[in-house]
Amino acid sequence: MKILKSFIITFLSLGTLTSSAQKTNLQTFTLDKPYTVEKIQAPKGKKVKNVILMIGDGMSLMHIQAAWTVNRGRLWLENAQAVGLSKTPATNRLITDSGSGGTSLASGYKTSYHAVGVDPTGKPLKSLIDYAKEAGKSAGVAVTCRLWDATPCDFLSHNIDRDKEQELLAEMMNSQVDFVFGGGAKFFNKRDDGRDLFKELQKKGYHVSRTFEDLLNNVKSGKVYCVPFDVDTPLPDERGDLLARASLKGIELLNQNKNGFFMMIEGSQLDDYGHFNQLDLLMKETLDFDRTIGKVMQWAARDGETLVVVTADHETGGLTVHGGDLATGTVKANFSSKGHTGTMVPVYAFGPGAENFTGFMDNTDIFWKIKKLLKL
Ligand SMILES: [Zn+2]
Known part of the structure; x- marks a missing residue:
């Protein structure tokens, strides 16, 4: 009787805990x-001439599950032929950031939290952009953030401190x-050092x-910087399919290199x-990224010699799906953090060489695999 009573108390309190956890900051998006x-x-071919690496900043399996649910159980991403898992810790922290995590993807080495394109001592690391250029290939970047943000800088700049915004652009x-x-x-043309980086470019x-x-109408070939916004790009509803269009324009220009x-x-x-912790805008960004993935995969399929790799640098927000409805495209989810969390992140691959991206890997392995496949 005593055992039964304590069982019932445990059971009741567990039930209370579960439902209160679910109710905490539960958000709904349809x-x-x-x-x-x-x-x-x-x-069908095996030759890898081009690689397009797509990074969903902070995108975990839960983001994909939530996006898949609201789009009635389908995503472009599901065209990926291979799926793996990437382990993301920084050298000095279990839970990384876009500086360290992105640097590992860009340059193949683990580095310290907040470092951008450098090792833990501050020594610059060569990125896939640099290796591609050295090999006579073309190289490019398309993002929806400010260009001094960590991910683009992991590929294009070097600094032990990701917050050195103006230095990173210089x-x-x-x-x-x-x-x-x-x-x-x-920060290209309103700078403390008086430089005008647009003129320098x-x-x-x-x-x-x-x-x-x-960019769309006047640039048919050659090197280009397109920087239409003072800081970040507008909200997904306002900017429409800008990321997909900018990516395809970049691909068109870069693909002119034989x-x-x-x-x-x-x-x-x-x-x-x-x-x-804004579920509605998070879902719109995730869906925009998925539609961009679709456009890029369609291009890659037509090309036949392009590998597309999709992954993330870390998870953000501790997003958890608690319920929803595939028929109405509704998801109920909450966040457990205002920062990054420590889950492994998924890796998806499409096209020749995709089979190399299965199983467990370090984020640095993604770099080495790409480098090898492109013979850089
Ligand atoms: Zn972040």
Whole structure:
């Protein structure tokens, strides 16, 4: 009787705990208009001429589960032929950030928290952009954040401190990158050191586009920086399919090189809405990233020699799905953190070489696999 009584008390208190945990900050999001997803036939060939690395900043399996649920059980991402898991710790912290985590993806080495394109001692590391250029390929970056943010800087700049915003952009001028799309215009030409980085880029032979329309209509070849926004790109509802269009424009330009190209595309602001614990905007960013993945995979399938790798640098927000309805496209979820959390993140691959991205891997392995497949 005593045992039964304590069992009942335990059972009751567990029940209370579970339901109160679920009710804490529980948010609901419904996607009114789901989008169509098509099956993409993967190319048959083995040759890897180009690699497109797509990073969902802060995107875990829960983000994908939630997005999949609200889009009625389908995502473009599901066209991936291979799925693996990436372990993300920094050298000095279990839970990493976009500086350290992104540097491992960009340069193949573990580094310290908040470091960008450097090892823990501050020594600059070469990124896939640098290796691609040295091999005679073209290289580019398209992001929805400010260009001084950690992920683009992991590939284009070097600093032990990701918060050195203006220094990071000045250092970026030394990259041989061919195509850059992102926000952050204000620290190109309103700088404490008085430099005008747009003018410097023009002197180096870059076309500088201050609107997306200029990039789209006036740039047919050559090197380009397109920086249409002072800080980040507008909200997903306002900017529409800008990331997909900018990515495809970048691919069109980079693909003119007969030696092939490397490109990094980031769904940057998933991370922001994870930090802000805003489920609605987080879902819109995740779905925008998925539609961009679809456009990129469709291009890669037509090309036949392009590998697409999709992953994340870390998880943000501790997002947990507690319920929902596939028929109505509704998800109920909450956040357990305003920061990053320590789950492994998924890796997806599509196209020739995709089979290399299964099983457990370190985030650094993703770099080494890409480097090997592109013969850099
Ligand atoms: Zn973050």
